[in-house]
Amino acid sequence: MKALALVAALLLGTAAAGRPPEIALTFDDLPSHGPLPPGETRLSVIDGLVAALKAAHVQHVWGFVNGRGLAREAGTAGVLEKWRAASFPLGNHGWNHSDLDKVGAPSFLDEIDFNTPILTGQMAGQDWHWFRFPYLHEGSDPAQRRAVRDGLATRGYRIAGVTMSFGDFMWNDAYARCAASGNDAAIRQLEQTYLTAATEAARASRHAAQGAMGRDIPYILLMHVGAFDARMLPRLLAQYRREGFRFVTLEQAARDPFYAADVDPRLGAAPTLEARLKDAGGKPLEIPSYSEMLGAICR
Template sequence: MNEAGGRFPRSKRASARRHGLAALAAAALVLAGGARAAGPAIALTFDDLPAHGPLPAGETRAGIAEAIARAARAAGSPPLYGFVNGVQTEREPGSAAALAAWRAAGDPLGNHGWSHLGLSKIDPATFERELTRNAPLLADQRARWFRFPFLDEGADPARRDAARAILARHGYRIAAVTMSFGDYGWNEPYARCLARGDQAAIAGLERSFLAAARSALAQSRAAAQARYGRDIPYVLLMHAGAFDARMLPRLLDQYRRAGVRFTTLAAAERDPAYASDRDPRRPFDADALQHHLPSPEIAPEDAEYAGAGLASLCQ
């Protein structure tokens, strides 16, 4: 299961949309004209290593990890974090090779909980077991980053505070997310369409994937302007799936043409906007952008290849 339902709280969505029209127009002008405008910094991060989504015939998990790393380096991205669910090494034997490939590329690994369990569904003792069981798979124990599965930090303040205390005790920082376009949703339909040889459907998936990313960039920037009065360095959530790997070169080129520059997770989250999550000893900030991610808006012509339409595509 992926970073899905409940990830986009609605309390800030109306405000983000009011500010989003101007940002969308500006982004469209940059992309249409091919001009290089000064844009924001984005840190690329990937969840659900070593195995996310279906594995198309002829591909390997290590190959997906290697393709992601190649695309990131070609685009000038510094090292990018991959967040690990160790249970996948048991569910899919051989997938641990993806972790070795990730480390070989010089990219660090973070903790995403052993079984990818949302905090709302477990007690603090289980949360700590999930954290510590996963830890041996991480290469660098000096710089520990944790990302909540499903971005679920718990609705109950006592449970949330207990989890944050556990993270602080184990020396973790929280890897917050301030940009997402639901990339995970494209991986399953891509595998189905590829198996059927439906190239027209795959072309539609490619088009809608890039359109959703453009919308998310504009809307996260508008939401940051509304919340902070400025751009912040954004942390983009993606997943280590086959379609992500296929699309990453084109996605990063699209970002670069929009003036985006790439940065590291640590550099991005040194910004004051992330202070409450970077250090779990601080009080939880319910108003921070990472807790009110805006949803990307998809044009009607892409409806079949995005959102709810993905479930029935190539069935």
């Protein structure tokens, strides 16, 4: 906890020196992500997320849909309806959450199109043309990457990039195991490490942006609609505010020139924050990995 307090103080000090840093929350994998702990349903998870966002007055949070969840898991249609009832928009995350390298550009674009009836139905005439790459992976073959970006541009899509992530999805699996075994001490450990990881990731993203760009950018945070995310979101939002962040929308963040190649896919993929930092002669911050601990806990 001392380390967390120190990092928070550093972030607050930097924010106090100029304009507060901005962060746009986005959530992937609607309507279903990860295993459920005892007593939870997909609807209770989305209820928890929506309640936390509303209580913190965080508005216009985009959720990205994998249509396969509706087809594979009964009782999930209400998730999208609850999200929309809260006035949160929905975008496209591909029908099967497929990796471009594994399916190829034609099938990848087909899976984007498979989601269209869901999005047009849920968004009721509003613009839903934001796409997030599954696994944040545009593919390793330049021709495939170009074909998909051209296809996105033709369809009128903008890409929802990510410039901040702390691997929140890993905690959802661990939490389901620990809750099933009734291990309260382990759950407290999950809570502490989740918040610590979020602060460490925020510090690393800000370090990369300031080293590469000479300034903060509006950061786009990737999260998931998991049960532990719902449990922790009130505390996470309060923590970001204590660290000096101001919440903005995806659209507001994407106006920054850093995201130009996402707003217009025809421009081709731009270097990541980390790549730009390296090109500028800087080094990324070293932050701990929690994957081993999270994979082993409550086994």
